[in-house]
Amino acid sequence: MDASSRISLTRLTDKKCVPCDLKELRPMNEDSAQTLMPQVAEWNLVNDNGVLKLKRSWIVKTFSKGLDFFRIVAVLAESEGHHPDLHLVGWNNVTIEIWTHAIGGLTENDFILAAKIDKLDVLDLLRRKLSD
Numbered sequence: 001m002d003a004s005s006r007i008s009l010t011r012l013t014d015k016k017c018v019p020c021d022l023k024e025l026r027p028m029n030e031d032s033a034q035t036l037m038p039q040v041a042e043w044n045l046v047n048d049n050g051v052l053k054l055k056r057s058w059i060v061k062t063f064s065k066g067l068d069f070f071r072i073v074a075v076l077a078e079s080e081g082h083h084p085d086l087h088l089v090g091w092n093n094v095t096i097e098i099w100t101h102a103i104g105g106l107t108e109n110d111f112i113l114a115a116k117i118d119k120l121d122v123l124d125l126l127r128r129k130l131s132d
């Protein structure tokens with residue numbers, strides 16, 4: 001098994017984001033991004049004027065629960081050193097976009113962060129917070 005095979009077998013949620021200012025970081029092309037999409041199946045791969053991003057939305061019961069959600073995501077983002085764009089649209093639509101600003105596109109960091117946000121979801125932390 002070569003190194004790249006080993007890397008692809010490691011779950012995103014078992015990985016840690018690497019600093020974005022590493023010189024060797026390059027934006028993924030759409031084909032590479034598509035190979036990781038099954039691990040973040042709730043997210044959409046969007047092309048924002050040539051910049052690929054991951055995007056997911058949730059409906060929340062109250063504005064305040066949207067902010068609670070952001071607080072939880074912020075703790076994760078700080079521990080990863082990688083940060084999402086957080087949108088609270090209107091009062092009940094929480095939208096998160098993830099991309100690597102430093103290089104203007106997607107890196108594995110973005111997928112790791114998305115997968116870890118989903119893991120919060122799986123643990124029911126967010127849902128309980130959002131729909132109580």
Ligand SMILES: C[C@H](O)[C@H](O)[C@H]1CNC2=NC(N)=NC(=O)C2=N1
Binds near residue numbers: 018021083098
């Ligand atoms: C040095 C450190 O990795 C950078 O400042 C990080 C912080 N968080 C970040 N988050 C995202 N999404 N993109 C970045 O380019 C980025 N840069």
